[in-house]
Amino acid sequence: EAQVTQNPRYLITVTGKKLTVTCSQNMNHEYMSWYRQDPGLGLRQIYYSMNVEVTDKGDVPEGYKVSRKEKRNFPLILESPSPNQTSLYFCASSLTSGRYLGETQYFGPGTRLLVL
Amino acid sequence: GESVGLHLPTLSVQEGDNSIINCAYSNSASDYFIWYKQESGKGPQFIIDIRSNMDKRQGQRVTVLLNKTVKHLSLQIAATQPGDSAVYFCAGRSGTGNQFYFGTGTSLTVIP
Numbered sequence: 001e002a003q004v005t006q007n008p009r010y011l012i013t014v015t016g017k018k019l020t021v022t023c024s025q026n027m028n029h030e031y032m033s034w035y036r037q038d039p040g041l042g043l044r045q046i047y048y049s050m051n052v053e054v055t056d057k058g059d060v061p062e063g064y065k066v067s068r069k070e071k072r073n074f075p076l077i078l079e080s081p082s083p084n085q086t087s088l089y090f091c092a093s094s095l096t097s098g099r100y101l102g103e104t105q106y107f108g109p110g111t112r113l114l115v116l
Numbered sequence: 117g118e119s120v121g122l123h124l125p126t127l128s129v130q131e132g133d134n135s136i137i138n139c140a141y142s143n144s145a146s147d148y149f150i151w152y153k154q155e156s157g158k159g160p161q162f163i164i165d166i167r168s169n170m171d172k173r174q175g176q177r178v179t180v181l182l183n184k185t186v187k188h189l190s191l192q193i194a195a196t197q198p199g200d201s202a203v204y205f206c207a208g209r210s211g212t213g214n215q216f217y218f219g220t221g222t223s224l225t226v227i228p
Contacts, residue, residue: 004159035218041220042205042218042220043218045217048214050214058216059215090159090160098165101165101166101173102165107161109158
């Protein structure tokens with residue numbers, strides 16, 4: 001079954017304690033990205049990756065890091081989380097960034113993060 | 117910066133009627149657009165996409181219209197069903213790269 005998995009699904013942490021949210025896809029997709037979703041602001045792209053070892057900033061990259069060492073995995077790292085990073089996070093993947101019409105972008109189930 | 121927005125935060129329609137959800141974007145260089153559906157507690161789900169060199173694209177019960185002159189796109193859902201109740205987002209790809217911008221969403225409620 002084609003899917004994007006994220007872990008953990010829920011996380012409560014404290015300010016400054018480094019954390020990593022994992023993302024994995026089983027579809028051999030080149031394009032992966034991270035979004036955060038906040039009420040009234042919609043989805044905002046944090047980082048994206050065109051392929052292994054190729055990452056780029058999205059609209060709101062401050063306070064986040066990513067890496068793409070393998071094609072299937074795209075972890076999101078918060079080196080020193082702050083309360084304003086409390087949000088719902090989604091990982092997504094697609095074959096490319098839209099080179100082919102009808103190319104589905106698959107989203108993971110989301111990770112709800114609370115930073116105290 | 118670039119933005120993609122939705123016209124109405126909420127929309128209610130009778131079951132069986134057609135629904136139209138609208139979206140505006142700011143960057144005329146945006147070259148690719150996608151509509152998503154998000155049900156409560158789930159991640160967004162791809163519905164349909166369209167390129168900037170197209171005016172219209174049809175899927176199963178859905179049609180996306182793109183008007184580049186006024187930088188507007190719409191999603192039409194035919195014969196709306198209770199299962200269509202969800203939040204709908206449009207997203208545009210930056211014309212200068214591979215970044216995506218999302219609107220804030222329209223919550224569609226289908227009245228049985």
